Amino acid sequence: MIPSDHFTRFYNEVFKFLEDKGEEHLEAYWLEISKNQEKHTLELFKEKGLKGMYEYWDHIRIEENCDMDLKLDDEKLELRMNVCPSLSKVLDNDAEPMKRYCDHCAGWIGPLIDKVDHHLVYDVIDRNKPQCVVKIFKDKEKAIEEEKNAKLLMKWPGKK
Amino acid sequence: MNKNNLDQKLRYNDGGNVHMDFHGATNTTIEFIINKYGIDTMNDIFKKVGNDVYKDIKDHIKKGNIKMLAKHWQHFFDRENADYNISINDEEIILTVNRCTAYDHVRKLVGNVSPNFCDQTIKTNEALAENTPYEIKTEILGEAACRQTIRKRA
Numbered sequence: 512m513i514p515s516d517h518f519t520r521f522y523n524e525v526f527k528f529l530e531d532k533g534e535e536h537l538e539a540y541w542l543e544i545s546k547n548q549e550k551h552t553l554e555l556f557k558e559k560g561l562k563g564m565y566e567y568w569d570h571i572r573i574e575e576n577c578d579m580d581l582k583l584d585d586e587k588l589e590l591r592m593n594v595c596p597s598l599s600k601v602l603d604n605d606a607e608p609m610k611r612y613c614d615h616c617a618g619w620i621g622p623l624i625d626k627v628d629h630h631l632v633y634d635v636i637d638r639n640k641p642q643c644v645v646k647i648f649k650d651k652e653k654a655i656e657e658e659k660n661a662k663l664l665m666k667w668p669g670k671k
Numbered sequence: 672m673n674k675n676n677l678d679q680k681l682r683y684n685d686g687g688n689v690h691m692d693f694h695g696a697t698n699t700t701i702e703f704i705i706n707k708y709g710i711d712t713m714n715d716i717f718k719k720v721g722n723d724v725y726k727d728i729k730d731h732i733k734k735g736n737i738k739m740l741a742k743h744w745q746h747f748f749d750r751e752n753a754d755y756n757i758s759i760n761d762e763e764i765i766l767t768v769n770r771c772t773a774y775d776h777v778r779k780l781v782g783n784v785s786p787n788f789c790d791q792t793i794k795t796n797e798a799l800a801e802n803t804p805y806e807i808k809t810e811i812l813g814e815a816a817c818r819q820t821i822r823k824r825a
Contacts, residue, residue: 512747512751512773513791515689515751515773516747518696518697521724525716528712528716543699544699547695547699575688576688605726605727606720
């Protein structure tokens with residue numbers, strides 16, 4: 512068994528293999544993960560919108576031991592990841608970290624948020640630091656405006 | 672179960688909560704890689720996990736310290752609340768997993784577990800032992816059950 516605690520290091524090995532094959536291979540995998548995540552998020556997000564997203568990430572915050580602040584208002588959900596356990600483990604690793612490890616997160620979350628007609632702004636800030644700011648808006652124009660403030664804005668399959 | 676009182680610290684010594692759903696993502700990944708690239712590719716990735724991610728445990732095995740592997744097994748099977756027994760001595764360690772919670776969790780999560788789900792154990796173990804004086808044999812005893820034995824090569 513690869514312990515669930517070490518999944519991210521296994522994930523990192525998969526990413527390195529796929530990155531060598533080409534960008535489209537990496538994106539196909541992110542979409543597969545996104546589809547897998549739909550099983551326990553899509554209905555919740557569709558039914559409850561931002562509140563459902565808050566519930567999901569609040570559960571993740573606890574279960575994945577994230578140092579993360581969550582803020583919900585009528586217009587948006589904001590996740591401020593102060594210390595990301597996923598990238599932290601990949602960096603604390605005897606195997607080499609994939610340089611674009613952070614990209615997978617927008618890679619699976621973006622297509623899911625697109626499906627529920629909300630708008631994701633994913634600022635990774637710096638791929639070498641385990642921190643990021645994620646904002647999900649109801650209103651597309653507000654998301655486009657917020658993109659201007661991002662230091663390192665992430666794209667995903669379907670948003671280039 | 673014999674207690675393993677080895678003082679040396681594990682290279683990866685996780686604490687806090689356990690996110691069992693990652694096993695579901697492992698199952699999805701195994702299916703995705705095998706369907707798209709074939710089983711040899713999947714096995715190569717597991718080999719990298721054994722050789723590179725678990726380099727520290729492998730280095731201990733090379734030096735004859737197989738108890739670090741026992742400590743690793745105990746730590747993570749305890750964290751995941753698996754039902755297991757372990758017998759430890761200087762020459763041989765036998766881990767018997769009566770109920771693998773990873774397998775069990777995936778079964779509950781998605782219904783059908785990949786027929787190659789246990790390859791993560793078999794192939795990672797093989798890589799851990801490769802080019803060391805030891806071999807690790809993984810026997811599947813049934814659904815969610817296996818025996819993993821590390822002993823000196825004959």
